Structures are given as structure tokens and as C-alpha cells.
Amino acid sequence: MFSRKDQLIKRTGEYGIGRYDFLRQLINEFATTTSYENKKQTLANLANFSYDPINYDFIKQLHLIDLFLSELSNDQEELIHFALAGLCNLSCDPEIQEYIISLNGIKLISGYLQHDNIEISLNALTTLYYLFETRTHLITKEIESVISKQELSSNQRLKNLASVFLLAYCPKAK
Numbered sequence: 001m002f003s004r005k006d007q008l009i010k011r012t013g014e015y016g017i018g019r020y021d022f023l024r025q026l027i028n029e030f031a032t033t034t035s036y037e038n039k040k041q042t043l044a045n046l047a048n049f050s051y052d053p054i055n056y057d058f059i060k061q062l063h064l065i066d067l068f069l070s071e072l073s074n075d076q077e078e079l080i081h082f083a084l085a086g087l088c089n090l091s092c093d094p095e096i097q098e099y100i101i102s103l104n105g106i107k108l109i110s111g112y113l114q115h116d117n118i119e120i121s122l123n124a125l126t127t128l129y130y131l132f133e134t135r136t137h138l139i140t141k142e143i144e145s146v147i148s149k150q151e152l153s154s155n156q157r158l159k160n161l162a163s164v165f166l167l168a169y170c171p172k173a174k
Helices: 005-012 019-032 036-049 053-061 064-071 077-090 094-102 105-110 118-131 141-150 156-169
Strands: none
Touching (some): 019 036, 036 064, 053 064, 064 094, 094 105, 105 118, 105 141, 118 141, 118 156
16 A cells, blocks of 8 residues: 555654664665575565655665665575565656666566566566556567567466567567
8 A cells, every 4th residue: 555654654653763764774684684584574575665656765765776686686586586576666666767777677677587487577577568668669679579478378467468568569569
């Protein structure tokens, strides 16, 4: 559910920890913990906070987008999944879209279109859908080809999303 600033203040209370500080603590915990389970849970929490636009300014200030993008180079599937989920949640914001693209995000994200984990593939495809919203000129033939193959998937969610993507951005492929 989306929040408003007055709702956050009411829930936080006069002496409670603010959203910015809480996010900063989560990022610090992710960076310093040696426990894989803690890393996974913390990154999942950060991805969940990325869902609410009220957090976008905090996320930008704390460079959380950089953290998500760097985790795409991780070899742990669950961390990749949560990093992509966070990017997917953020990718509808035009300023964040530009930032992701400027950091080679399209290449990093498109590398997960054909992942064995369907949730990773779906998050990658959905993120790219938002990133290409006003930038169809950035769609490569390789990306279009992979998504055309996804349209033939036995997974109905992937098939439908690929079909919508192609219809919206690659009508010649249809």
C-alpha cells in the first residue's frame, strides 16, 4: 500500500526512527552482515520498501539503486531475485529509469531474461518494459529475439508479458 507523509509521521511517532534512517540501517546491515540469511532477508526488505513512491527520494539519496545493480553480479540466485525485484519496483519512476540506464542497467537486467528461475525472468522483463517505455530505440535485436522466444513459453505469465512487451514496443515482431 502506498503511504503519505502524514501517515508515516503518525505511525513513526515523535521519537521513532524515520524512514530515511531505517533504510540507511538496512543498507548498513546488508553491507556488514556475514550471514547469508540476514543478507537475503535485508535485501528482500529493501526491495519491498522500493514499492512505495514515498521512499524514492530516500532510495536515491542512499544509493540503493547502485546496491541493487551491483547485486546483479552476485552468484547467489536469491540475492539476484531480490535485487531485480527492487529494480522492478523502482523502474516506473522516470528519474530512476534514467539512472538505471546510465549505469548500464539494460545490459545487466537483460542478461536475466532467460534465467531458469521464472521469477527472475519475469522481474527482468517487467523492469525492461518500464525502462523502454519512452526509449524503444534502446531495444536491441538480441533483446527482441529473446522476448520473441519467451512469447512461446509454456509459462503463461511469461508468455503473456512477452506478448504485451512485443505488442507495445516491437509491433513488427508480431
